[in-house]
Amino acid sequence: MRKIETEMNAAIDKEVDWHKDNTSVVFENGVSTVKLYGYKIAEIGETWLRIFDGGHRTHTTKSRLNAILRAHGNGESIFQKNWDWFISTAEGNIEFENGLLLA
Numbered sequence: 001m002r003k004i005e006t007e008m009n010a011a012i013d014k015e016v017d018w019h020k021d022n023t024s025v026v027f028e029n030g031v032s033t034v035k036l037y038g039y040k041i042a043e044i045g046e047t048w049l050r051i052f053d054g055g056h057r058t059h060t061t062k063s064r065l066n067a068i069l070r071a072h073g074n075g076e077s078i079f080q081k082n083w084d085w086f087i088s089t090a091e092g093n094i095e096f097e098n099g100l101l102l103a
Helices: 003-014 057-071
Strands: 019-021 023-028 033-036 039-044 048-049 077-081 084-089 092-094 100-103
Touching: 003 019, 003 023, 003 033, 003 057, 019 100, 039 057, 048 057, 057 077
Parallel strands: none
Antiparallel strands: 019 023, 023 033, 033 039, 039 048, 048 100, 077 084, 084 092
């Protein structure tokens, strides 16, 4: 995991606002919102998380989301096949959808 992703996850854990380079975390009303280049890519609550691609399915977006999933998910991960994104879950692979809620 990249240093910036470690710091991002620490801010989520501590429920504090944080910003570095192209990534930010804003904590408000019990929810941490993660943005990449100003575009929302994740919302993390106490018992849930919701993921987005921010309109840009890039390697960096996927890397940030996978770092969030490793620290706050239940073993899910995002992978790409033939330009399409998928989420690997314990129940199998599903197509990535913006706003997908994971509990």
